[in-house]
Amino acid sequence: MxxxxxxxxxxxxxxxxxxxxxxxxxxxxxxxxxxxxxxxxxxxxxxxxxxxxxxxxxxxxxxxxxxxxxxxxxxxxxxxxxxxxxxxxxxLWRPRPAALDVLKTLRGRGLRLAVLSDCGAELCQGWAGTAYAPLVDATVFSWEEGARKPDPRLYATAARRLGVAPGECWYVGDGGSREHQGARAAGMRPVLVTNAGYPGAGAHRDDPDSYVPADTVDDLADLPLLLEAHG
Ligand SMILES: [Mg+2]
Structure with a gap:
């Protein structure tokens, strides 16, 4: 991967x-x-x-x-x-406690990183000023692409911008917009972040995914260990 x-x-x-x-x-x-x-x-x-x-x-x-x-x-x-x-x-863009460290850790292992988000103009236009921007190699924003998850074009675009094949990509998300179903269909390997430590977090997901990936972590902080074990 x-x-x-x-x-x-x-x-x-x-x-x-x-x-x-x-x-x-x-x-x-x-x-x-x-x-x-x-x-x-x-x-x-x-x-x-x-x-x-x-x-x-x-x-x-x-x-x-x-x-x-x-x-x-x-x-x-x-x-x-x-x-x-x-x-x-x-x-609403505030990083969760582990987010920036996880991105740095994954980058430190030589993994290429992309963010794929269903979002409005505000995030697209504000992205460059966020703490995430210098840690990520590519972005795919629905507002700019004219499509939302699980549209297969978004996943293909992410892989292309990273210069890798979809089959070489993990896809990590908290399960909105049938995103894991889309990732699997695109040939990526999906990981669900359950957010078990945040009761009620699921209520904020639009169009939740009924497909549950085999790989799950309760918090993003646990992702580096999971990827290390299975990568
Ligand atoms: Mg989400």
Whole structure:
């Protein structure tokens, strides 16, 4: 095995911060001048459209969400909402305690690393400034690729950007978006991070994976040992 492709949210990020997503959305909703509940619902039902870039960037997405909530915010409100939304996204990227050390350890073994994430414009545009960026060789973001997991093109793109064959890649994720099923179909070897130490973490997974890989770890911190044993 020559590479590891990792999911981002709930895998590299701290699953404990997911609970803050709703509060962050409420701040954006207030800036847009729409009810928090209606905004949350509009965001939820538009997930696929948003993360595949079909609605455009942050500003266009928020204008569309407001429209779906029956509002038409002016430019100043939209500016404020964009700023609030970008600010609110950053805490959700907080690395889980082991994340950066695990990436360094795997790199130290000569493994190539990629992040494959279903995400909106905010992560794509903020990625270079994160602590993850210098530790990862390639990224594949749904918003940029125009496809979401488990679309096989995303896995193929990750392998290609790493310069390895899919069969030489581990795929590591916490099990949202049928990502392991997609990884297996692409020829990668899937590993589930169960997040057993974070009760309720599974509630934040969109389109959860019914396929459970043979290889599992309870926490990302346990990954280097598993890969060493089976690599
Ligand atoms: Mg995830």
């Amino acid at each position: 020559r590479a590891v492709v990792l999911d981002f949210f709930g895998t590299l990020t701290d699953p404990g911060v997911e609970a803050g997503r709703r509060d962050a959305a409420a701040v954006t909703a207030a800036a847009l001048g729409v009810p928090a509940e209606a905004f949350w619902t509009a965001m939820g039902t538009s997930f696929t459209e948003r993360i595949t870039g079909r609605l455009g960037g942050t500003r266009a997405v928020l204008a569309e969400m407001a429209r779906r909530c029956g509002a038409e915010p002016g430019p100043a409100s939209l500016d404020a909402a964009v700023a609030a939304h970008r600010t609110g996204a950053v805490p």
